[in-house]
Amino acid sequence: MAFSIDALKEKGRRMRIDSLKATTEAGSGHPSSCLSAADLMSVIFFNEMRFDPKNPHNPANDRFVLSKGHAAPLLWSAYAECGIVEQEDLLTLRRLDSDLEGHPTPRMPWVDVATGSLGQGLSAGLGNALAARLDEIPYNTYVLLGDGECAEGSVWEAAALAHYNKASNLYAVVDVNGLGQSQRTMDQFDVNRFAEKFRAFGWFALTVDGHNYAEILNAFEKCRREGGDQPRAIVAKTFKGKGVSMLENLEGWHGKPVPKQDLPKALAELEKPLGPNEFKPNPRTGFTLPAAPVEVHIAVSRKPGESAATREAYGDALVKVADKDPRIVALDGDTKNSTFSEKLLKAYPRRFFEMFIAEQNMAGVATGLAARGKIPFVSTFAAFLTRAYDQIRMAGVSQSNVKFCGSHAGVSIGEDGPSQMGLEDIAMFRTIPGSVILYPCDAVSAERAVEQAARHKGICYIRSSRPKTAVLYSNVEQFPIGGSKTLRQSANDRVTVIAAGITVHEALKAASKLEADGIAIRVIDAYSIKPIDADGIVAAAKATEGRVIVVEDHYEEGGLGDAVLDAVGNQAKVVKLGVHEIPRSGPPDALIEKYGISSSHIVSAVKQF
């Protein structure tokens, strides 16, 4: 043990005081949630974890994830006790100009992954643990969870995957204070039930009194001795508001700071020092990560007129970028034979993570891997990415470097029917600040999309299709983010048709049909939906006297149509062709006909202009 129990108790006391002062000063926050976890936090930070407070980038630092993100003041206080932040800064909690936010975000260098939406921290922790395994660095990851958030299914997804991956370098510490936000939790103080749940999911689990330092310390020791290849759970019985009698174990105090006038009384109960105030870091050193490669470039070698599915080209390109950049890894949700991420499994088995049918955890693990410098490519059916929207949203808050690929886009998947059709995925990813959305229409542009995503810093979404389509582009064509391609153009174009993915082919068919009728149209492949090539689109609209048709295999709300409307504003009359009702099962061609996005519908829309 690094320090005396008394020194650890003293850190716990100081962190309680900091949490109370900061939240009272801010006029908001969750002090009672901080107080229940202060003793656990002290043992984790000042005894268990090995890290260099002066160097957040030391690759061998132990990692900490505050899954119960509303206890942020406790984290900021721990940082102050390590010297990571200044003591006086703690009182700037929640201010507009402070990086000490109400819930942790990576504006703070030591915070890898934003938390505050509950139940997501264990997934991020698992991502860290898997990165450690991959990089062969023996750091541990500690995740502090609340009990209320263990109702979130994502916690049990992470638990199952942690067991499956033998993540013995992952610790879940659960602060069981029995009180949720609006009432007592389902399991209240039944720490044995929590432990039984973890054991049923394959963890080594112990229960402790979360305010008894000797018990907590012994529990970590026992985990080390007996945990074997299992992930470790320490389930701690605690009291919300512990240490302050006006708060302790009382309902109605969640998210409420101690009023200014009551603060002195509360602090008085904590004024007696409990031990020496000392902390000496014990970093793990001597590990380095390889330097990041120079920008990734791949070679594409499709044959013109070749027919290939963009989803399969995704798989091909995934291997190619992985050849060039060792940071690239892939995750999939038991769809790897459909998304073709299985090609990376074959080429680099250590760098492929089968995440099974649990998309929330898959997205969360990816953010953890990205925090450790990996470049994760996450794939499943586009429709099933909606399962992970909250995790994707939080990845956005973290500005995480995760790439997503949603396959089986649109009604064009055919007979499987609406449950399997991605029809809202573009809308979902458009809402993520800074996201890039690429929707390639052929195998060449699909490979280039993967290449772009691998290079780009930030969230990327690639939409891939199930059916085979003709190769349209030459192998050396480049597809910069924010660009578009004009596939048909003449001096007499009457209408601009903007499409992406599967509808590009419909638009080209329509162009041929219209040509036979003496009508020329401009066809634009808007492969970069976000950012969209606003200038290019506006120019084309002007050249066709403001007549624009947008056609997409997606609902009409929030997709390519809305992106084009946003780009052109009132500079064009835009007709949107998209899906506008719940589709049904049927053959692909019949469905694109029925749902108004086929070449015949494009022809009609052009003629109607």
Next chain:
Amino acid sequence: MAFSIDALKEKGRRMRIDSLKATTEAGSGHPSSCLSAADLMSVIFFNEMRFDPKNPHNPANDRFVLSKGHAAPLLWSAYAECGIVEQEDLLTLRRLDSDLEGHPTPRMPWVDVATGSLGQGLSAGLGNALAARLDEIPYNTYVLLGDGECAEGSVWEAAALAHYNKASNLYAVVDVNGLGQSQRTMDQFDVNRFAEKFRAFGWFALTVDGHNYAEILNAFEKCRREGGDQPRAIVAKTFKGKGVSMLENLEGWHGKPVPKQDLPKALAELEKPLGPNEFKPNPRTGFTLPAAPVEVHIAVSRKPGESAATREAYGDALVKVADKDPRIVALDGDTKNSTFSEKLLKAYPRRFFEMFIAEQNMAGVATGLAARGKIPFVSTFAAFLTRAYDQIRMAGVSQSNVKFCGSHAGVSIGEDGPSQMGLEDIAMFRTIPGSVILYPCDAVSAERAVEQAARHKGICYIRSSRPKTAVLYSNVEQFPIGGSKTLRQSANDRVTVIAAGITVHEALKAASKLEADGIAIRVIDAYSIKPIDADGIVAAAKATEGRVIVVEDHYEEGGLGDAVLDAVGNQAKVVKLGVHEIPRSGPPDALIEKYGISSSHIVSAVKQF
């Protein structure tokens, strides 16, 4: 026992044959997944369940949810064996004009809730079970799950809530065939592990050989005798493709029909009758549900100039509509003191369901309750509804009569920071076909929004705000879906400003400031974001020479701005004011200033025109 084991085996054989024939005919589908579950299905449908095949609306019918929705052919076959559908119709599986879709949807009268996105059926089942409890009708709900889908956290959310609610009328039957889509599952054939997981979550759980009828029957009997007040799980070891040697327990057959040329050989292995072909329904009768009330009308009695939060008005109105319509129930995710759904808990405790911090399950349970004729109002923070997007998407596919309320919309919540801010919720709900989105700006319109939602048939989303705002409308003002209100208007309006919710108040402040500068603006409260009052907005745009500003406390993508753009097209120049980066913690007024949606920004935008 209703029938001889041999008769049940014969039903199993017939359902295997039907599944093979239908999928081979369709050229797609999941026969191997049907074959593993056929024996379980036979016992459930032809021995356990009491229902009237002639009357899907008998309120006392036992309920069935096919959580592993890809086994739809098995369900259609069971229906044929009951006489619900015609035998020959089974060969129309997946055709464009057939209601026998690839995955079950409520196009088929007996299917309450669309499935096919895995891990959602147990929540829907729990909703049914809770409805039975509420209506005091002793029907049981049987949910057939796959093993792969038990990786989905939503299953464990449902499991926890089922235990908490003592749902002894809920049965989960798990078809453990050890094979997922792309590889073997995590737990493979370890049925004991599955059972231990269910027991850890508080269920009564048994394991059986899923192809041994005596064992399956005895297990149900034992559940009845010993299950007590616990929900019941029967975990069955099965073989994917059971009964056909070219399929049985072999990888690589997920989602693949037997090729036409191989079908005779496969069928030959199943040609020997196993017993008499007989089924006699044993419906439970004598229960009725009260007639639905005539349209709900509530009385609103706010004082002008009163200051109230729309979230609190939501709570008030929830009680008022519940007074008028006994079908109304409420669900909340441990935020009831923030969303004010707690007011319904106080008024009608039996009709309030605390769903704890598990939003996926909450949404799924709501679809189950709605299938049983309840009108569920589901509330939590708007940001956390993203956790349930896949369930909301599937509620859309089911055209479920569920109402959602997302509180704490936008940056205007203040210091809690981005993890708690709903900034993409309007975009999310816009993608649900047929959805209604209402965003009231004051307490009167908030109460009317609840009234409208209670009356409307289909998914409704109400967005509520945290801060108190002034009451603007008179108590008798009506707020029809698809309407808007013009709050400021003159003959000299230069610009139309369209707002909703919190930004209506900013727009009014801006109007006053501009008035002092001699500039008149039209202010429209677009409380109905979907469907939007396109005619009204276009008329206003024309009256202000095409100058339109839209201001929303939401990201710029997919929200009110995009809805307005879609409505006006090129008939106006639309300037969108919305949030366009990840926000941070800070005081509400400072945040709306910083993120460009305050009255001063509206004033600047008007002046820039």
